[in-house]
Amino acid sequence: MEPGDVLSVRGLRxxxxxxxGVQANDGIDxxxxxxxxxxxxxxxxxxxxxxxxxxxxxxxxxxxxISVTGVDAVAHPDQARRLVSIQAQANVPIxxxxxxxxxxxxxxxxxxxxxxxxRRTTDLLDALDxxxxxxxxxxxxxxxxxxLTAFAMTVVRPGRLVVLDEPTxxxxxxxxxxxxxxxxGLADAGHGVLLVTHNVREAERVxxxxxxxxxxxxxxxxxxxxxxxxxxxTLTLEVDTVPGEPVRWHPAAADAVVGHLRATATxxxxxxxxxxxxxxxxxxxxxxxxxxxxxxxxxDVYVKLVGADAEQEVQVA
Amino acid sequence: MNGLTExxxxxxxxxxxxxxxxxxxxxxxxxxxxVVQVFMAVATVVGYGLLVGExxxxxxxxxxxxxxxxxxxxVGLVMVPQMVGQSxxxxxxxxxxxxxxPRIAFLLSDLLVWTLIALPGMALGIVAGxxxxxxxxxxxxxxxxxxxxxxxxxxxVGYAMATLLPPQLAMLLTQALVFIxxxxxxxxxxxxxxxxxxxxxxxxxxxxxxxxxxxxxxxHETFSMPARSLVVLLAWAAASLxxxxxxxxxxx
Numbered sequence: 001m002e003p004g005d006v007l008s009v010r011g012l013r014x015x016x017x018x019x020x021g022v023q024a025n026d027g028i029d030x031x032x033x034x035x036x037x038x039x040x041x042x043x044x045x046x047x048x049x050x051x052x053x054x055x056x057x058x059x060x061x062x063x064x065x066i067s068v069t070g071v072d073a074v075a076h077p078d079q080a081r082r083l084v085s086i087q088a089q090a091n092v093p094i095x096x097x098x099x100x101x102x103x104x105x106x107x108x109x110x111x112x113x114x115x116x117x118x119r120r121t122t123d124l125l126d127a128l129d130x131x132x133x134x135x136x137x138x139x140x141x142x143x144x145x146x147x148l149t150a151f152a153m154t155v156v157r158p159g160r161l162v163v164l165d166e167p168t169x170x171x172x173x174x175x176x177x178x179x180x181x182x183x184x185g186l187a188d189a190g191h192g193v194l195l196v197t198h199n200v201r202e203a204e205r206v207x208x209x210x211x212x213x214x215x216x217x218x219x220x221x222x223x224x225x226x227x228x229x230x231x232x233x234t235l236t237l238e239v240d241t242v243p244g245e246p247v248r249w250h251p252a253a254a255d256a257v258v259g260h261l262r263a264t265a266t267x268x269x270x271x272x273x274x275x276x277x278x279x280x281x282x283x284x285x286x287x288x289x290x291x292x293x294x295x296x297x298x299x300d301v302y303v304k305l306v307g308a309d310a311e312q313e314v315q316v317a
Numbered sequence: 318m319n320g321l322t323e324x325x326x327x328x329x330x331x332x333x334x335x336x337x338x339x340x341x342x343x344x345x346x347x348x349x350x351x352v353v354q355v356f357m358a359v360a361t362v363v364g365y366g367l368l369v370g371e372x373x374x375x376x377x378x379x380x381x382x383x384x385x386x387x388x389x390x391x392v393g394l395v396m397v398p399q400m401v402g403q404s405x406x407x408x409x410x411x412x413x414x415x416x417x418x419p420r421i422a423f424l425l426s427d428l429l430v431w432t433l434i435a436l437p438g439m440a441l442g443i444v445a446g447x448x449x450x451x452x453x454x455x456x457x458x459x460x461x462x463x464x465x466x467x468x469x470x471x472x473x474v475g476y477a478m479a480t481l482l483p484p485q486l487a488m489l490l491t492q493a494l495v496f497i498x499x500x501x502x503x504x505x506x507x508x509x510x511x512x513x514x515x516x517x518x519x520x521x522x523x524x525x526x527x528x529x530x531x532x533x534x535x536x537h538e539t540f541s542m543p544a545r546s547l548v549v550l551l552a553w554a555a556a557s558l559x560x561x562x563x564x565x566x567x568x569x
Contacts, residue, residue, distance in 0.1 A: 016569075053569070056415045060568035077568070082417040092412045096342035105341075109334045109416055111327065 006161045006192035007032040007055065012064035014050055024050035025061070026216035032161060032192040037183060039203045040196045041302055042213035048196045049089060052163050056081050069160050085110070087154040089165040091146045094138040099130060099149040102138065107156035117156060124152040128178050143170035151179065158191050165196040180206050200299040214306045224298055231296035234266045237275060240289035248287070250278040266300065328419045335418065335426035347434060354435045358388045358442030365505055366449050374452065376506070378539060381446025382532040383505030385439045389464060390498050390527060392435040393471025395491045397427050398479035405484050420565035428472040443535065460534035466554060467527045473557035474523070480564035504528040526550035
């Protein structure tokens with residue numbers, strides 16, 4: 001464990017027994033340093049939630065070690081829970097409470113003083129622009145507001161390690177930005193943040209480090225720039241198609257993925273000028289609506305890493 | 318040692334906050350739940366009255382002192398597991414378990430919430446019994462702690478059941494238990510009326526000692542608490558608390 005790491009996972013293995021036994025984690029190594037946002041990417045069933053549940057002692061690993069600021073979380077889950085705060089993937093039901101009341105109560109359960117909790121709750125409600133719903137009964141708020149409330153419940157008294165499992169789900173684009181700012185702010189204040197997400201495009205802007213999980217193993221771990229550098233020689237071609245007109249790709253285009261009225265492919269940088277000429281001609285002839293050539297994104301890297309079958313899982317925001 | 322005291326104080330504080338969380342979440346329905354509890358406690362007394370007609374004084378005393386036991390046991394064995402089952406199914410239990418709270422605080426806070434909800438019913442059940450059967454009660458000074466022991470044991474058994482069994486099965490089992498407690502346990506009538514094998518079974522189960530303790534606490538001039546029953550009850554209390562604590566600590 002490096003000094004400054006708030007989370008250090010080594011060789012973590014977990015197999016769920018049962019008729020259809022699943023090797024959920026198959027030797028995971030992962031570190032989160034103080035002041036860092038580490039993104040954990042992976043499609044459904046990649047083993048993300050199992051990993052998170054082992055950190056707070058809801059699931060016992062078969063092998064491997066988990067250390068939270070030096071505390072052995074496998075042997076002392078109660079100590080680890082004092083150091084970690086978690087936003088679960090599913091919203092915590094808070095019907096009967098208001099967002100403000102729920103946030104304050106969790107803050108106090110986590111040991112904060114009433115006055116501090118009130119102040120911090122108000123700050124969070126303001127920062128996430130939840131003021132109008134703060135005192136509305138929870139059964140009357142939208143899914144997005146419930147999600148943001150769950151986030152505020154997690155960070156009203158953040159642990160040294162903050163784990164966020166899909167915090168942006170259901171959140172509208174404007175408040176999403178506010179949320180990302182808060183997440184970045186947590187790391188800047190010295191907390192380690194482990195961010196579990198499908199939302200590759202938005203995560204790219206706030207994470208310091210990324211780990212891609214597939215079938216229980218970390219298959220790539222690097223900075224966003226480091227990961228995308230593998231595709232430095234390639235560009236992404238995005239085209240809006242015309243209904244009923246299949247795309248007749250330029251010969252340099254590879255890895256084509258065709259969706260509804262939109263398709264993407266990768267092209268080598270050397271062929272860029274040729275491809276632009278081809279695309280413009282297609283647009284002029286009415287076989288394409290629009291095209292764009294962009295540097296390879298993290299999402300492209302992700303899809304390449306985990307395979308095209310994961311494509312549908314990637315949430316394009 | 319100081320650290321331990323601090324942890325205990327913190328744990329008690331957290332238990333109260335969790336109870337507040339649960340109570341506020343149910344706030345809308347709490348008045349209704351209290352009414353249902355009152356109704357059940359009074360109905361037990363009145364209903365038995367209909368079954369037996371005009372009982373002799375001893376039978377009447379059994380009926381009057383049995384009702385509060387039924388209320389306490391129902392809360393622990395039925396209401397608490399249903400609450401746990403509900404929070405397991407809606408997914409809040411897993412999240413709650415990620416909080417830095419001593420595991421036993423979950424049990425104690427649920428028990429506290431339900432005891433508060435059931436208390437008016439229990440009190441009115443006693444009053445209804447006194448009025449309906451015209452009996453004189455003699456409250457022992459230790460009645461209050463005795464009821465705590467009874468409800469804690471029942472809740473711990475219920476909690477262990479709800480945490481270890483699949484939620485649907487646990488809910489079904491609680492329904493069956495109501496039936497057993499109401500009709501096939503020596504709570505509202507003396508054990509001698511039951512077949513021998515059932516008497517033997519109840520010598521080792523916690524329900525009869527619970528009834529004996531409440532009975533002796535309410536009418537200590539007529540009934541006494543056999544030492545053996547107290548030992549059986551304490552053993553159940555200890556075992557079920559350990560069981561519930563282990564169930565709450567259990568990692569998948």
